[in-house]
Amino acid sequence: MYGPLIxxxxxxxxxxxxSWRIKLKPKFLQKNCIGCxxxxxxxxxxxxxxxxxxxxxxNYEYCKGCGLCAVICPKADIIMVExxxxxxxx
Amino acid sequence: MESELLFKPGHTACAGCGQSLAAxxxxxxxGKNTIVANNTGCLEVFSTKYPESAWNVPWIHSLFENCAAVxxxxxxxxxxxxxxDTTNVIAQGGxxxxxxxxxxxxxxxxxxxxxxxxxxxxxxxxxxxxxxRSGLTPFHTNTTTSPIGPKSVGNVRFKKPxxxxxxAHGIPYVATASAGFPQDIxxxxxxxxSIKGPKYIQIHVPCPLGWRHETxxxxxIGKLAVETGLYPLIEYENGVLSAVRKxxxxxxxxxxxxxxxxxxxxxxxxxxxxxxxxxxxxxIRKYNLKG
Numbered sequence: 001m002y003g004p005l006i007x008x009x010x011x012x013x014x015x016x017x018x019s020w021r022i023k024l025k026p027k028f029l030q031k032n033c034i035g036c037x038x039x040x041x042x043x044x045x046x047x048x049x050x051x052x053x054x055x056x057x058x059n060y061e062y063c064k065g066c067g068l069c070a071v072i073c074p075k076a077d078i079i080m081v082e083x084x085x086x087x088x089x090x
Numbered sequence: 091m092e093s094e095l096l097f098k099p100g101h102t103a104c105a106g107c108g109q110s111l112a113a114x115x116x117x118x119x120x121g122k123n124t125i126v127a128n129n130t131g132c133l134e135v136f137s138t139k140y141p142e143s144a145w146n147v148p149w150i151h152s153l154f155e156n157c158a159a160v161x162x163x164x165x166x167x168x169x170x171x172x173x174x175d176t177t178n179v180i181a182q183g184g185x186x187x188x189x190x191x192x193x194x195x196x197x198x199x200x201x202x203x204x205x206x207x208x209x210x211x212x213x214x215x216x217x218x219x220x221x222x223r224s225g226l227t228p229f230h231t232n233t234t235t236s237p238i239g240p241k242s243v244g245n246v247r248f249k250k251p252x253x254x255x256x257x258a259h260g261i262p263y264v265a266t267a268s269a270g271f272p273q274d275i276x277x278x279x280x281x282x283x284s285i286k287g288p289k290y291i292q293i294h295v296p297c298p299l300g301w302r303h304e305t306x307x308x309x310x311i312g313k314l315a316v317e318t319g320l321y322p323l324i325e326y327e328n329g330v331l332s333a334v335r336k337x338x339x340x341x342x343x344x345x346x347x348x349x350x351x352x353x354x355x356x357x358x359x360x361x362x363x364x365x366x367x368x369x370x371x372x373x374i375r376k377y378n379l380k381g
Binding site for chain 1: 095097098099100101102103104105106107108110111114137138139140141142143144145146147148149272273298304305306307308309310
C-alpha cells in the first residue's frame with residue numbers, strides 16, 4: 001500500500017471548527033421544541049444532537065454559526081445571538 | 091449516538107455549505123456497508139484534510155477524472171470476493187468532475203452496467219479552485235472565467251443536460267434532487283441503492299461562497315430553484331420519466347436571482363430576466379411540472 005492513508009476513519013473530530021464563528025451563534029431555547037428533528041437534519045456540520053423534545057443542542061466546538069437551524073425551526077425555538085465573549089467559543 | 095454518524099463534524103466546509111449537508115444525507119441513507127470513491131473537488135478537499143477524515147466508511151480519493159472507473163474496479167473486486175450483495179458502492183464528485191473532466195469515465199461506468207450509484211453534487215461551478223465556470227454553470231452566471239463587463243453578462247452557454255445524458259445510456263435509474271429538500275435526497279438514494287445496475291443522481295447544492303448569498307439562506311435558495319422551475323426534480327426509471335415534483339404556483343425567477351450575488355447584474359434588466367424566465371417556463375412545459 002502506498003500513498004497517504006488515513007487508517008482511523010472519522011478522525012476529523014480533532015478539528016475544532018467552532019472557532020470559525022465570526023459573529024452569531026445559535027441559542028437553543030428548549031422551551032417550545034416539538035422534537036421534529038429538522039435542526040438535526042439540516043445542520044451542514046452534523047453537530048446537533050438530542051433524543052426527544054427540548055433536548056436538542058449543537059456542539060459549539062464544531063458549529064460554524066451558519067444559522068440554518070434557526071431558520072428551519074418551526075417553533076422559532078432557536079435564535080441567533082451575539083457571541084458574548086471569546087470564552088464562549090468552545 | 092455520535093459514534094454511529096457516518097459523516098463526522100470537524101470537516102472544513104464553509105458555514106452553510108449545501109454540499110456537506112447533501113453528502114451527509116447520501117451516506118446516511120446508503121448506510122455503513124458502503125464504499126465511497128470520490129473525485130477531486132470541494133467535497134474531497136474539505137472532508138479529508140490529511141491526516142484527518144470525516145468519513146466513517148471506507149473512502150478512496152481518485153483523480154479528478156476517474157472516480158467512476160475506480161468505483162468500477164471496486165465493484166468488480168467485490169463481485170470476485172462474493173461481497174457485492176452486502177456492499178453498496180458509491181462514486182461521487184462535483185459538477186466539474188462529473189460533467190466536464192469525469193464524463194468519459196462516468197459514461198464508461200454507465201455503459202458497462204456496473205452496480206454503482208453515481209452522485210453528482212452540482213454547485214454550478216468549480217468552487218474549490220475559485221469559482222470558474224463549468225459545463226453545469228447556468229446561463230448569465232457571473233463567475234471568474236465568465237465575468238461581467240461592458241460586452242458580457244456572464245456565462246454564455248446553457249447548463250449541460252446531464253440527467254438526460256445519463257438517461258440516454260439506458261440505465262435503470264436517474265434522478266435529480268436538491269439540498270433544499272433533504273428528506274427527498276434520502277428517499278431517492280434509498281430507492282437507487284435498492285435497484286441493481288448503474289444509477290445517477292444529481293443534487294443541486296447551493297454554495298454561499300460561490301453564489302454569494304447569506305449562509306442561512308442556503309435551504310431557501312435550494313427550494314426556490316425548484317419552485318421557479320429552474321431546477322426540476324425529476325426521476326427516470328428505465329429510460330421513462332416516472333415522477334416529477336409538481337409546482338402548484340411557479341414563482342418568478344427574480345425571487346431566486348435576487349438573493350444571489352452571482353446574478354446581481356441581471357436585476358433591473360427585464361430583458362435578461364425574461365431570458366432566464368424562458369428557461370424556467372421551458373422546463374415546466376418539458377417535464378409537465380405544473381400541477
